Amino acid sequence: MENTVKIPTFLHEVHGKQSNWYDIITTHVLALLTVGAIVFLASDLDLAPWKKWVLIALAYDLGGGVLANFTYATKQFYRVEKRRIVFLSIHFLQPLFMCLVFPEHLVGIAIFSSFTVFSSFMINAIKNPKKQLATGAFTALSGIIALYIVPFEWNLPLLLLLILFLLKLPLSFSVRWYSLNKN
Numbered sequence: 001m002e003n004t005v006k007i008p009t010f011l012h013e014v015h016g017k018q019s020n021w022y023d024i025i026t027t028h029v030l031a032l033l034t035v036g037a038i039v040f041l042a043s044d045l046d047l048a049p050w051k052k053w054v055l056i057a058l059a060y061d062l063g064g065g066v067l068a069n070f071t072y073a074t075k076q077f078y079r080v081e082k083r084r085i086v087f088l089s090i091h092f093l094q095p096l097f098m099c100l101v102f103p104e105h106l107v108g109i110a111i112f113s114s115f116t117v118f119s120s121f122m123i124n125a126i127k128n129p130k131k132q133l134a135t136g137a138f139t140a141l142s143g144i145i146a147l148y149i150v151p152f153e154w155n156l157p158l159l160l161l162l163i164l165f166l167l168k169l170p171l172s173f174s175v176r177w178y179s180l181n182k183n
Contacts, residue, residue: 003020003021003022004018004019004020005018005019005020005021005024006018007019007073012077013077013087014027014064014065014068014074015027015068015071015073015074016071016072016073016074016075016076016077017073017076017077018073019071019072019073019074020073023067023068023071023072023073026067027064027067027068027071028064030063030064030066030067031059031060031061031063031064031065031067032060032063033063034059034060034062034063034064034160034164035056035059035060035063037059037160038055038056038058038059038157038160038161039052039056039059041155041156041157041160042055042155042156042157045155045157047101051100051101054097054100054101055101055157057097058094058097058098058101058161059157059160059161061094062094062161062164062165062168063164065164065168065172066164066167066168066172067172069168069172069173070172070177072178075176075177075178076178078173079178084124084173085124087173088117088120088121088124088169088173088174091116091117091120091165091169092113092117094113094165095109095110095113095117095165098113098158098161098162101158102155102158105152105154105155105158107152108150108152108154109158109162112143112146112147112162112165112166113162113165115143116139116143116165116166116169116170117169119135119139119143119169119170119174120139120169120170120173120174121174122135123135123136123139123170123174123175124174129175129176129177129179132174132175132176133175133177135170136170136171136174136175137171139166139170139171140166140167140170140171143166143170144163144166147159147162147163147166
């Protein structure tokens with residue numbers, strides 16, 4: 001791997017055991033751009049300061065996580081099936097935090113996050129990477145379309161978070177991209 005950087009143990013879940021500067025920098029730049037977009041979109045919402053901080057943390061995690069899950073180093077780290085299951089399982093927490101910030105959208109968040117996490121487990125269980133890719137893309141895109149046509153009145157920050165959640169789990173994480181060229 002070019003410009004290999006050994007990653008500290010506490011960051012293995014984000015960047016794998018060793019990565020490169022390009023992947024590290026682009027991941028965190030995208031995370032910061034997502035934070036900027038969320039702060040801008042939420043500027044007219046009357047949120048308590050602690051809710052703004054939770055929103056910022058969610059934006060950073062989801063924005064950076066989408067890209068991090070596409071990187072070679074992170075994909076290599078999560079080749080171990082047990083790590084993949086643990087990773088998917090902890091993603092029940094992000095919707096809980098979304099519900100804390102936007103309790104008025106509890107039902108919508110529960111429906112879409114359940115769809116996202118359940119789909120991700122299903123995609124992860126598919127052994128053929130080409131079928132994973134088609135299913136991951138179908139799931140992410142049909143979920144995004146559904147976000148726009150269901151009768152929920154999302155605010156823009158929440159809509160962006162849910163879209164990132166749909167991209168992060170079923171598409172960027174659950175698809176075993178490293179195996180596509182083998183099949």
